[in-house]
Amino acid sequence: MSDDLENRLKDHYASKNLSSDKIQKLMDIQEAKTVSFPSLNLKALSASLVTTCLILVAVNFFSTPVIQKIAQQVRYNHLKNMPAEVLSKDYNVINAALDRLDFTAMADSQIPTSIALAGGRYCSIEGKIAAQLHYMDKNNKRYTLYQFKLNDELNGAIKSKTSIVLDSTEVVIWKADGLGFALATSR
Amino acid sequence: MIKEDELNKLFKYALSLCRQEEQAWDLVHDAVLNSRKYILINKEAYLKRMVRNAFYDELKRRARNIDFNEELATNQLNIEEEMQNKNEINFLLSKLSSEEREILFLHYVEGYSYKEISKLSGMKVGTIMSKLSRSKDKMREAK
Numbered sequence: 402m403s404d405d406l407e408n409r410l411k412d413h414y415a416s417k418n419l420s421s422d423k424i425q426k427l428m429d430i431q432e433a434k435t436v437s438f439p440s441l442n443l444k445a446l447s448a449s450l451v452t453t454c455l456i457l458v459a460v461n462f463f464s465t466p467v468i469q470k471i472a473q474q475v476r477y478n479h480l481k482n483m484p485a486e487v488l489s490k491d492y493n494v495i496n497a498a499l500d501r502l503d504f505t506a507m508a509d510s511q512i513p514t515s516i517a518l519a520g521g522r523y524c525s526i527e528g529k530i531a532a533q534l535h536y537m538d539k540n541n542k543r544y545t546l547y548q549f550k551l552n553d554e555l556n557g558a559i560k561s562k563t564s565i566v567l568d569s570t571e572v573v574i575w576k577a578d579g580l581g582f583a584l585a586t587s588r
Numbered sequence: 589m590i591k592e593d594e595l596n597k598l599f600k601y602a603l604s605l606c607r608q609e610e611q612a613w614d615l616v617h618d619a620v621l622n623s624r625k626y627i628l629i630n631k632e633a634y635l636k637r638m639v640r641n642a643f644y645d646e647l648k649r650r651a652r653n654i655d656f657n658e659e660l661a662t663n664q665l666n667i668e669e670e671m672q673n674k675n676e677i678n679f680l681l682s683k684l685s686s687e688e689r690e691i692l693f694l695h696y697v698e699g700y701s702y703k704e705i706s707k708l709s710g711m712k713v714g715t716i717m718s719k720l721s722r723s724k725d726k727m728r729e730a731k
Contacts (some may be wrong), residue, residue, distance in 0.1 A: 413677045
């Protein structure tokens with residue numbers, strides 16, 4: 402490659418940096434991590450097998466609860482506001498369109514009656530396929546409802562209806578009929 | 589803790605794959621978020637692999653038309669538009685495949701050896717060398 406082209410390639414990428422806001426967001430994510438996950442380096446590894454085991458036990462003990470991870474993922478995708486793949490107020494239509502789901506998305510009595518289904522798309526929670534359903538209230542305020550099949554880990558993690566507030570987003574998590582539900586809305 | 593310059597390097601790597609800043613940001617964000625689950629000995633390599641895997645998974649999904657939607661369609665960069673912008677290097681990069689851009693970036697910007705690129709991408713060294721050569725030819729022809 403000519404030096405000119407190589408230099409221009411370097412210049413091109415040199416000009417591409419994350420904004421300070423985005424850097425801060427990533428730092429915040431890591432800050433949250435460093436509270437509960439002590440980082441491990443090679444020195445710690447080589448120190449002794451006992452030390453390593455203790456660190457692993459500590460990591461397991463202090464790891465972020467699954468329910469918190471669900472809330473973070475739902476909040477992130479609520480704010481991302483990706484367009485629906487199917488627009489409908491009818492769960493039958495949505496289930497027909499999202500036919501790769503390994504469960505049937507459904508209305509639940511704990512979904513507020515003041516909001517109405519508007520559409521849905523595929524998404525995922527903890528690496529498993531999920532339905533991301535879009536709801537609106539009469540003032541056109543957006544709500545994002547996740548529905549996902551409960552495995553043993555998720556079933557054990559969701560004990561009762563829980564509300565988690567992350568910045569200005571509230572995520573309410575509950576389970577019913579073998580499914581997990583997570584409803585996010587901006588405050 | 590991953591430092592600012594390392595985060596920017598990861599962003600540039602993601603950008604070399606997808607060329608779209610918003611998508612590159614999503615890839616980096618998700619990689620950092622997911623990295624919380626693990627104790628990392630070699631963070632740089634792990635995060636790059638996370639970004640790479642997520643990008644190619646998305647490409648495969650799009651190829652199967654499962655998750656194709658309006659947003660993805662509008663995200664397609666318009667080459668003609670780029671030419672009008674006279675951003676030649678961006679235009680030249682648009683002529684390359686994501687793998688070719690990735691190799692160019694890793695080799696010329698990050699200074700990776702062929703062997704290091706092979707370790708990250710899983711491609712054979714010979715394949716990397718021929719892709720690099722083909723990339724340079726394509727860029728010369730496009731100029």
